[in-house]
Amino acid sequence: MVKLKVNGIDRSFDGDSNMPLLWYVRDILGLTGTKFGCGMALCGACTVHKNGEAIRSCVTSMSAAAGSEIRTIEDLGANGLHPVQEAWLEMNVPQCGYCQSGQIMQAVSLLKSKPHPADQEIDDAMAGNICRCGTYQRIRKAIKLAAGKIA
Amino acid sequence: MSQIENVSRRKFLKGVFGAGALILTVRYIPTVRYIPPMWAQGQSTNGQTEADRATLHPNVFVGIQQDGTVCIVAHRSEMGTVIRTSLPLVLADELDADWKRVTIDQAIGDKRYGDQNTDGSQSVRRFYDTMRECGAAARSMLIQAAALQWNVPALDCSTELHAVVHKATGRRAGYGELATAAARLTVPKKEQLQLKKSSEWRYIGKGMTSVDLEKLCTGKAMYGMDARVDGMVYASIEHPPVFGGKIKSLDDQEALKVAGVRQTVSIDPFKPPAAFQPLGGVAVIADNTWAAFQGRKKLKITWDNGPNESYDSSNTRKSSRKLRTSRGS
Numbered sequence: 001m002v003k004l005k006v007n008g009i010d011r012s013f014d015g016d017s018n019m020p021l022l023w024y025v026r027d028i029l030g031l032t033g034t035k036f037g038c039g040m041a042l043c044g045a046c047t048v049h050k051n052g053e054a055i056r057s058c059v060t061s062m063s064a065a066a067g068s069e070i071r072t073i074e075d076l077g078a079n080g081l082h083p084v085q086e087a088w089l090e091m092n093v094p095q096c097g098y099c100q101s102g103q104i105m106q107a108v109s110l111l112k113s114k115p116h117p118a119d120q121e122i123d124d125a126m127a128g129n130i131c132r133c134g135t136y137q138r139i140r141k142a143i144k145l146a147a148g149k150i151a
Numbered sequence: 152m153s154q155i156e157n158v159s160r161r162k163f164l165k166g167v168f169g170a171g172a173l174i175l176t177v178r179y180i181p182t183v184r185y186i187p188p189m190w191a192q193g194q195s196t197n198g199q200t201e202a203d204r205a206t207l208h209p210n211v212f213v214g215i216q217q218d219g220t221v222c223i224v225a226h227r228s229e230m231g232t233v234i235r236t237s238l239p240l241v242l243a244d245e246l247d248a249d250w251k252r253v254t255i256d257q258a259i260g261d262k263r264y265g266d267q268n269t270d271g272s273q274s275v276r277r278f279y280d281t282m283r284e285c286g287a288a289a290r291s292m293l294i295q296a297a298a299l300q301w302n303v304p305a306l307d308c309s310t311e312l313h314a315v316v317h318k319a320t321g322r323r324a325g326y327g328e329l330a331t332a333a334a335r336l337t338v339p340k341k342e343q344l345q346l347k348k349s350s351e352w353r354y355i356g357k358g359m360t361s362v363d364l365e366k367l368c369t370g371k372a373m374y375g376m377d378a379r380v381d382g383m384v385y386a387s388i389e390h391p392p393v394f395g396g397k398i399k400s401l402d403d404q405e406a407l408k409v410a411g412v413r414q415t416v417s418i419d420p421f422k423p424p425a426a427f428q429p430l431g432g433v434a435v436i437a438d439n440t441w442a443a444f445q446g447r448k449k450l451k452i453t454w455d456n457g458p459n460e461s462y463d464s465s466n467t468r469k470s471s472r473k474l475r476t477s478r479g480s
Contacts, residue, residue: 016410019441027385027439032377033370036440073370081369088368092360096231097367098374133231 002066006031007075013062021065022046022057025072033073033101037130044129047102048072054109056128073101076108084108087146095133103129107143116147200224200256206330209292209338211263212285213242219313219327221248224256226264227274233361234274238282241275244354245286245347247310248326255362287344289333296333297324312353384413387443390432393456395420397431402451406435409449411442420457 002013006029013024020039025031025048034057037045041056048057049071057070076082081089084107094100103126110117110125117125122140131139198204201222205214214222223239235255243253258264290310297315298305301322308317316323349355366372391397397420406412413436421428433450437443 015439016441016445019439023439023441027441030379031370032373032379035374036376039444077369085368089364092364094361094364094367095233097363097372098231100367101370104368 002062004062004065004067005069007071007078015062017061017063017066019062020058021048021060021062021070024062024065025057025070031072031074035098035101037099037102041128042130043099044102044106045099047105047129049105049109052109052112054106071105073105076104082108083149084111084142084146087142087149091138091142091145093135093138093142095135099129099131099133100135103131103135103139107139107146110143111147111150115151117143199261200258201254202256207289207292207334209288210285212282213246213289215289215293215326215330215333217327217330219252219325219330221246221253221313221326222256223253224258224264226258226267227278228267228269229257229363230269232272232274233363234269236359236362237275238278239362240354240359241279241282242286244352245283246290247312247347247353248286249313250354250359252313283346284341284344287346288339291339291344292333292336293326293329295336296329297322300324300329300332384436384438385440385443386416386434386436387440387447388418388432388434389447389450389452390430391420391454391456393454393459393462394430395423395425395457395459396454397457398433399453399455401433401453403433403435403449405449405451406446409437409442409446411438412446413437415446415450 002017004011004013006025011029013028015024015028022034022036022039025034026036034048035045036058037043039058041059044056046056046058047054049055050060050065050068052069052071077085082104084104088094088100088104093103106126106129110122114121114125119140122143126136126139126143200214201216201220202208202212202214202224205216205220205222208214212224212226216222221243223242225235225239227234227238229235235257239253239255240250243250258267260267294308294310294315295305297317298308301308301317301320303317303320307319308315310316311323314323314325315329361367363372398417401415401417403415406415416434416436418429418431418434420431433447433452435443435446435450437446
């Protein structure tokens with residue numbers, strides 16, 4: 001039996017503890033904002049927070065998530081948009097949007113550890129989040145805008 | 152289908168170096184001539200969409216309610232190009248509608264909308280004129296309705312944002328107020344429509360954003376794989392390793408032992424030409440995606456690789472190279 005907290009709610013799971021957190025969140029809890037891209041931690045579409053830090057939920061097993069606090073995109077803006085989401089809207093970041101839940105969760109995590117990241121730091125932190133529409137320039141601008149909002 | 156005209160290599164090189172430009176002559180020949188969907192009266196409603204149910208509904212793509220809400224139908228599939236925004240935006244522009252008062256209905260598959268096949272970067276090109284005409288038809292009816300009420304010539308009336316105005320007397324009526332009266336009028340013919348000048352455009356070419364922007368930033372946008380229905384199960388398919396291959400034998404006993412796996416289904420291979428037919432293989436059906444993945448790994452399949460068994464890309468490359476150096480016709 002795996003116990004964990006997802007978006008502030010206590011949960012327990014008695015299925016296969018090797019199941020990646022991604023499928024628990026999407027299929028069992030029905031939180032479909034977190035996306036499946038590659039299943040191999042190569043694209044970042046599945047990024048969620050574990051105890052406040054960005055992780056790839058597609059390769060994080062339920063046993064590895066046990067006892068932690070998980071936060072998904074659904075909770076980020078639950079009580080009004082997060083400044084990163086506001087910045088995303090202002091900069092009109094998404095095109096198709098499929099990767100953006102992951103991009104946003106990664107950016108929130110970055111700004112927590114580095115409130116005013118330089119360009120290179122943004123590029124390094126976001127390098128694992130792939131966007132096929134190529135919204136990288138707008139993502140970088142939005143992260144800077146969000147940094148100003150949070151400060 | 153596009154046909155590439157053969158430009159002789161010599162002429163081609165001459166073109167490249169002579170004009171400093173790359174010349175590739177492609178003549179585009181559509182295989183199916185597109186027939187625009189009917190937007191004339193009588194073809195307009197079956198009550199499926201908000202547009203159908205609205206008070207004024209001159210065509211299948213737009214409806215105007217008495218409170219002024221403009222309902223526009225997006226009849227192409229959204230696959231990330233923001234087509235759900237761009238085509239309704241063209242209609243709204245021609246209608247002089249306030250974009251903030253527009254709601255968008257995603258159409259289901261329906262012959263009323265013509266061919267809804269969304270591919271090949273064709274949607275704006277093929278429906279740009281139709282959307283403008285549909286918006287212009289509604290606008291024309293609203294103008295006529297106002298002109299009749301005010302007893303002035305329609306030609307002296309014009310539209311501003313979401314309203315018809317008669318400048319000489321300063322009269323104004325919102326689209327919502329006019330909807331009922333306009334609905335009694337005949338839908339104008341395409342030839343009678345007066346389209347806006349490009350200098351009058353409000354939205355086209357103005358860098359508008361997706362109507363789904365906020366949903367895309369909050370995880371609320373619904374993609375194909377996010378669809379959920381009651382009693383839904385999940386499947387993962389093991390396709391043949393060679394294009395056109397089929398199952399020779401299947402042992403799914405171990406797969407069925409995986410917790411959460413319900414059954415396997417063999418899918419027949421396509422009959423050539425492949426076109427858009429399924430590739431075939433074995434689907435593992437389970438209670439969740441992970442169980443389906445695990446079950447799929449446990450399948451024991453022997454494949455008949457079919458006619459492409461001996462296909463070798465290096466041979467194809469060699470024969471292509473040979474063709475490249477042979478004389479063209």
